[in-house]
Amino acid sequence: MTLAAYLIVAAAVFCCGLYGVLTRRNAIGMLIGVELMANAGNINLIAFSRFLGQVDGQVFTLFAIALTVAEVVVGLALVLLLYRSRKNIDVVQASEMKG
Amino acid sequence: MSTSLLILLTLFTPVGAALTLGLLPNFRRAGRPAEYLSVAAAFVSLIAATVLFIRQQLVSDATPLLDTHIRWLSHNGKSLVEVGATIDGISAPMLLVVALVAFCVQLYSMGYLAGESGDARGRYFTYQSLFIFAMEAMVVAPNAFQVFMGWELVGMCSYLLIGHYYQKPSAARASLKAFWVTKFADMGLLFGLLVLFTVGGSFGWDSTTVTSLGSSGATAVAALFLLAVVGKSAQFPLHIWLPDAMEGPTPVSALLHAATMVAAGVYLIVRTYPIFAAAPDVLTVMAYLGAFTAFFAACVAMVQTDIKKLLAYSTCSQLGYMVAALGTGSLMGGYFHLSTHACFKALLFLAAGSFIHAVHSNEMENMGGLWAKMKLSAILFIIGSLALAGLPGLSGFFSKEVILEELSHSGHALPFVACMLTAGMTAFYMTKACLLAIFGPPSEGARHAHESPKTMLLPMGILAALSLVAGFGGTMLAQMYGVEYAFHFGTTGIIATALGFAGIGLALFAYLPSRRANNPFGALTSVGSFIRYGAVDRTAAFAYRNGLCKIGAAIGWFDRYVVDGVMNLTGWLPLVAAQRLRRIQTGVVTDYVYGVIVGLIVLIAMGTVFK
Numbered sequence: 001m002t003l004a005a006y007l008i009v010a011a012a013v014f015c016c017g018l019y020g021v022l023t024r025r026n027a028i029g030m031l032i033g034v035e036l037m038a039n040a041g042n043i044n045l046i047a048f049s050r051f052l053g054q055v056d057g058q059v060f061t062l063f064a065i066a067l068t069v070a071e072v073v074v075g076l077a078l079v080l081l082l083y084r085s086r087k088n089i090d091v092v093q094a095s096e097m098k099g
Numbered sequence: 100m101s102t103s104l105l106i107l108l109t110l111f112t113p114v115g116a117a118l119t120l121g122l123l124p125n126f127r128r129a130g131r132p133a134e135y136l137s138v139a140a141a142f143v144s145l146i147a148a149t150v151l152f153i154r155q156q157l158v159s160d161a162t163p164l165l166d167t168h169i170r171w172l173s174h175n176g177k178s179l180v181e182v183g184a185t186i187d188g189i190s191a192p193m194l195l196v197v198a199l200v201a202f203c204v205q206l207y208s209m210g211y212l213a214g215e216s217g218d219a220r221g222r223y224f225t226y227q228s229l230f231i232f233a234m235e236a237m238v239v240a241p242n243a244f245q246v247f248m249g250w251e252l253v254g255m256c257s258y259l260l261i262g263h264y265y266q267k268p269s270a271a272r273a274s275l276k277a278f279w280v281t282k283f284a285d286m287g288l289l290f291g292l293l294v295l296f297t298v299g300g301s302f303g304w305d306s307t308t309v310t311s312l313g314s315s316g317a318t319a320v321a322a323l324f325l326l327a328v329v330g331k332s333a334q335f336p337l338h339i340w341l342p343d344a345m346e347g348p349t350p351v352s353a354l355l356h357a358a359t360m361v362a363a364g365v366y367l368i369v370r371t372y373p374i375f376a377a378a379p380d381v382l383t384v385m386a387y388l389g390a391f392t393a394f395f396a397a398c399v400a401m402v403q404t405d406i407k408k409l410l411a412y413s414t415c416s417q418l419g420y421m422v423a424a425l426g427t428g429s430l431m432g433g434y435f436h437l438s439t440h441a442c443f444k445a446l447l448f449l450a451a452g453s454f455i456h457a458v459h460s461n462e463m464e465n466m467g468g469l470w471a472k473m474k475l476s477a478i479l480f481i482i483g484s485l486a487l488a489g490l491p492g493l494s495g496f497f498s499k500e501v502i503l504e505e506l507s508h509s510g511h512a513l514p515f516v517a518c519m520l521t522a523g524m525t526a527f528y529m530t531k532a533c534l535l536a537i538f539g540p541p542s543e544g545a546r547h548a549h550e551s552p553k554t555m556l557l558p559m560g561i562l563a564a565l566s567l568v569a570g571f572g573g574t575m576l577a578q579m580y581g582v583e584y585a586f587h588f589g590t591t592g593i594i595a596t597a598l599g600f601a602g603i604g605l606a607l608f609a610y611l612p613s614r615r616a617n618n619p620f621g622a623l624t625s626v627g628s629f630i631r632y633g634a635v636d637r638t639a640a641f642a643y644r645n646g647l648c649k650i651g652a653a654i655g656w657f658d659r660y661v662v663d664g665v666m667n668l669t670g671w672l673p674l675v676a677a678q679r680l681r682r683i684q685t686g687v688v689t690d691y692v693y694g695v696i697v698g699l700i701v702l703i704a705m706g707t708v709f710k
């Protein structure tokens with residue numbers, strides 16, 4: 001398998017995630033999209049690490065995963081608060097910050 | 100007693116009195132104690148100044164008796180400005196003159212203001228004491244910066260004292276007029292200081308500074324200083340404030356507006372003479388300007404009916420003599436005349452104040468017949484008049500002689516002729532004043548007049564004695580100034596004296612009581628009021644209304660619409676922009692993500708293009 005194949009997969013995953021973020025009105029759905037985009041980055045890191053023969057990328061990925069988990073925790077907490085205050089988690093309806 | 104202690108006593112007793120009175124309102128308002136404190140302070144100052152003068156006189160060569168500096172505003176180890184005191188052959192005589200006239204006037208004021216409230220008297224003596232300090236600090240200044248500080252302080256005191264009767268609208272206006280006119284001229288001193296420091300490298304007038312100033316720098320500084328002198332010493336065309344300043348109490352006119360403060364301008368030239376000497380063009384201007392002022396002011400003085408205004412124009416005229424003399428390079432002429440003039444003009448004002456005190460009017464025709472009631476004051480006034488007129492043997496004769504002699508050798512023909520004529524005119528108007536005020540037909544006011552108290556007569560006596568003998572001090576003063584002087588009564592002197600006698604004769608011919616009915620000069624009075632109100636004051640008022648006010652209005656318009664407009668525009672633009680831009684804040688998270696993506700693409704594109 002060439003490096004290009006890994007990168008193509010990563011790009012595909014990233015695009016899926018981006019599509020999800022842009023189209024989903026459900027906050028949890030958007031969060032899943034964000035996760036996909038983050039993991040696309042992780043795939044890239046691992047792929048380069050393997051093909052360049054350096055371990056840095058893999059270590060970096062471990063940290064990135066840990067950070068992503070923390071991010072999801074915050075994100076889900078926000079979603080929970082949003083649900084409590086509005087009884088739904090539709091991001092389009094939650095537009096009080098409109099200028 | 101050490102010299103430093105003496106100078107401290109000279110300077111700080113008056114300001115101590117002023118501060119005490121200023122900080123203790125109840126003490127000040129008591130009136131009488133405030134007077135005693137001020138007079139005592141002026142007396143201590145006079146004694147210390149006299150001792151300093153004698154000590155400086157005993158120093159045979161021109162070395163300063165005292166030259167002490169205190170660093171002020173230190174910067175990188177160098178001092179930007181120094182304050183201190185210099186007692187040398189130039190400052191010691193002036194210090195004595197100031198302290199002497201100040202003491203006489205303070206003593207006189209006790210009698211003159213006796214009828215006023217304690218509050219007014221306390222205020223008056225506070226300002227007078229402050230003035231004495233400011234003037235003395237200016238006189239002993241070791242550099243032009245301290246001169247400037249003293250100069251502004253005496254200007255402020257002048258403003259405050261002219262407005263002593265501030266309930267009178269005319270006095271309030273006169274004090275403002277004096278303030279603005281002199282303040283306009285003071286710009287010259289300020290800018291002169293700036294040029295002196297930036298080009299010359301210091302605030303001094305020593306040879307190093309003058310050398311680094313160069314010819315053009317010295318001319319600039321001297322011309323700017325001359326502007327300040329024209330304002331302070333009431334030279335044409337900025338003399339307009341001085342006659343109005345007569346609204347103040349008469350002792351103020353004697354001390355500030357005759358003897359010392361108006362002479363500050365002349366003293367400034369004397370003090371910074373090394374700079375003026377390097378600017379021959381400015382000296383020529385001074386010779387012509389001074390002579391013109393002397394002549395012009397004498398013309399106006401001839402037709403005055405108000406005794407104080409007559410004396411005020413006479414002061415302008417005599418200051419013109421001094422400026423003209425300094426313009427010909429004669430330090431002796433200018434400075435000697437300053438000293439003698441301080442004595443006899445202060446005397447004249449005090450004697451005139453004595454008349455005013457008795458008849459409650461400034462008009463000479465209301466004073467007629469005072470000879471019978473106030474012989475002492477009248478004799479003192481006549482002594483002052485004769486000294487001013489230049490009667491041989493009196494002080495004015497000697498000092499005027501030097502000036503005319505110098506002018507005749509200077510090669511400036513026109514100023515010489517003007518000053519010669521002025522000598523005759525001076526004799527004319529002073530004789531006229533004597534005849535009208537003292538020997539005129541008995542007036543209503545003079546009927547109830549009575550001689551002034553001793554506190555007023557004593558200081559006048561001191562000044563009269565000096566007016567009689569000060570002329571013989573010329574050799575001693577010349578030695579202190581470090582210039583050559585030997586009295587010489589030549590053709591110039593004979594002609595000037597003859598002109599003086601002609602003036603006296605003409606005045607007797609016109610104004611002797613027996614001849615009043617057919618006075619040939621009656622028509623002159625209307626001409627004079629035209630000269631006074633029609634010409635200079637109206638020109639000044641016209642220039643003020645159409646020049647300064649228009650410029651002010653234009654600047655005001657520019658400020659309101661252009662400067663403020665730019666300010667408002669810079670405030671208005673972001674406001675409008677923000678109003679428009681708030682629409683892109685939709686509140687929908689997805690839109691923000693679109694924004695992020697667009698931004699990302701733009702950044703990547705820029706990274707690719709501008710690699």
